[in-house]
Amino acid sequence: MRPDLLVSVFQAILWLGVAALFWRMPDLQARGLAFGVRIPPERAGDPAVVAVRQRYRRGVAASVALAAAGWLAVLGTGWGGAAGQALAASGAGLGFLLLATLAYVAAHRRLAAVKAQEGWLAASPRAAVAETRPRGAGEIRWAWFAPALGVLLATLALGLRVYPHLPARIPMHIDAAGRVDAWATKSYGSALMPVWVQLFLTLVVGGVAALVPSAPLRLDPGEPEESLRRQLLFRRRMVAALGVVAAGADLTALLLGLVVWGWLPPSYAALSVLPTLLAVLVMLGVTFSLGQEGSRIRPARRPPSAEGRGATAPAPAPAPIHAPAPADDDRYWWGGLVYVNRDDPSFLVSKRFGVGWTVNFGHPLGWLFAALVLGSIAVAVALPLLAGR
Numbered sequence: 001m002r003p004d005l006l007v008s009v010f011q012a013i014l015w016l017g018v019a020a021l022f023w024r025m026p027d028l029q030a031r032g033l034a035f036g037v038r039i040p041p042e043r044a045g046d047p048a049v050v051a052v053r054q055r056y057r058r059g060v061a062a063s064v065a066l067a068a069a070g071w072l073a074v075l076g077t078g079w080g081g082a083a084g085q086a087l088a089a090s091g092a093g094l095g096f097l098l099l100a101t102l103a104y105v106a107a108h109r110r111l112a113a114v115k116a117q118e119g120w121l122a123a124s125p126r127a128a129v130a131e132t133r134p135r136g137a138g139e140i141r142w143a144w145f146a147p148a149l150g151v152l153l154a155t156l157a158l159g160l161r162v163y164p165h166l167p168a169r170i171p172m173h174i175d176a177a178g179r180v181d182a183w184a185t186k187s188y189g190s191a192l193m194p195v196w197v198q199l200f201l202t203l204v205v206g207g208v209a210a211l212v213p214s215a216p217l218r219l220d221p222g223e224p225e226e227s228l229r230r231q232l233l234f235r236r237r238m239v240a241a242l243g244v245v246a247a248g249a250d251l252t253a254l255l256l257g258l259v260v261w262g263w264l265p266p267s268y269a270a271l272s273v274l275p276t277l278l279a280v281l282v283m284l285g286v287t288f289s290l291g292q293e294g295s296r297i298r299p300a301r302r303p304p305s306a307e308g309r310g311a312t313a314p315a316p317a318p319a320p321i322h323a324p325a326p327a328d329d330d331r332y333w334w335g336g337l338v339y340v341n342r343d344d345p346s347f348l349v350s351k352r353f354g355v356g357w358t359v360n361f362g363h364p365l366g367w368l369f370a371a372l373v374l375g376s377i378a379v380a381v382a383l384p385l386l387a388g389r
Contacts, residue, residue: 056107071091145202152195171266194260332344
């Protein structure tokens with residue numbers, strides 16, 4: 001298969017996975033949340049919530065259709081050649097993200113207005129549950145990052161071994177058609193670029209994993225013990241998935257290194273995306289199976305009773321319909337997406353719409369962290385271009 005077509009196939013698979021995540025997102029959220037709005041648990045099946053969910057999904061479906069139509073139109077015309085096709089695929093994906101996000105914003109505003117108009121939480125019992133277990137105890141198993149570290153060290157050892165035998169000029173960028181379009185003078189900075197990329201990616205993903213235990217556990221007052229169990233299991237499995245993502249990204253960089261060092265032809269550069277794509281699909285699968293904060297994890301079964309000779313008792317009954325809801329903290333969430341609370345010492349908090357964690361922009365380090373991430377991305381993009389001059 002031609003490299004440009006292979007890249008298009010990989011991009012299509014990735015964006016379909018992202019579209020599936022947007023579609024399923026309302027079903028993955030924690031109990032008592034809908035489209036970033038805090039609601040009483042018994043309102044999850046309210047006609048207003050159902051109507052907003054249906055309208056949101058129509059918006060997601062329309063976003064997929066429009067993005068796919070634009071992409072196919074460009075493919076049909078052959079505009080821009082291989083580079084144009086790759087650009088069109090990226091543009092279609094970004095267009096989908098924009099439209100799907102607008103569908104979410106509309107759903108959030110609509111549901112927030114209904115909640116305020118009908119006073120859903122005004123008469124609901126509220127409760128707060130404190131979790132006093134020391135943070136970080138048993139939550140992170142760094143063995144999941146051993147494969148990524150092993151790939152990084154192997155790439156470094158191989159790069160140092162081949163460096164003396166490299167030509168004076170080495171390829172630094174390969175276009176969608178598998179042609180080298182940027183070169184760099186041989187140096188440790190340019191020749192070991194795959195290693196620097198691996199180091200950056202491993203530190204970023206590992207850093208996120210290291211911060212996970214610092215995020216507070218938002219326990220459900222209606223079932224505090226069960227929500228604690230689910231959230232701890234959620235954290236362990238998500239960190240494991242992050243280790244898989246780090247290893248996949250590092251394998252991609254290693255394959256690109258083999259192309260840079262002349263061990264593989266430039267046309268094989270498109271195949272280097274495969275490990276990262278597979279790792280992202282693993283992450284999506286874990287996300288679908290867990291739900292946010294472990295909302296889709298099955299309830300724990302009671303230990304066997306002595307009288308039953310090992311028989312397992314049925315799972316605990318679900319929380320009552322009018323179980324107490326967590327305190328309403330919508331005022332700290334901008335659009336249900338951005339958390340700003342100067343009184344909360346937490347740096348990371350669980351997302352309200354999505355899976356994982358987000359930064360508290362009311363924390364002194366919140367904006368600094370965002371600036372560092374954006375700056376790192378800019379540097380990672382600019383390095384190959386600067387080396388190719």
